[in-house]
Amino acid sequence: MGTIVCQDCEAIIDHFESEKCGVLYGVCHCCEHKEERSKN
16 A cells, blocks of 8 residues: 655545555645636
8 A cells, every 4th residue: 555645735646456565655736726826
């Protein structure tokens, strides 16, 4: 079992099936909107 964690706020986004335990980093829905607003 692996975990996907937001690289900005460190919230757990999702879990995924894997033979090894691990952590992947992404951007959660809330942080995506913050980035879009800051660009405009």
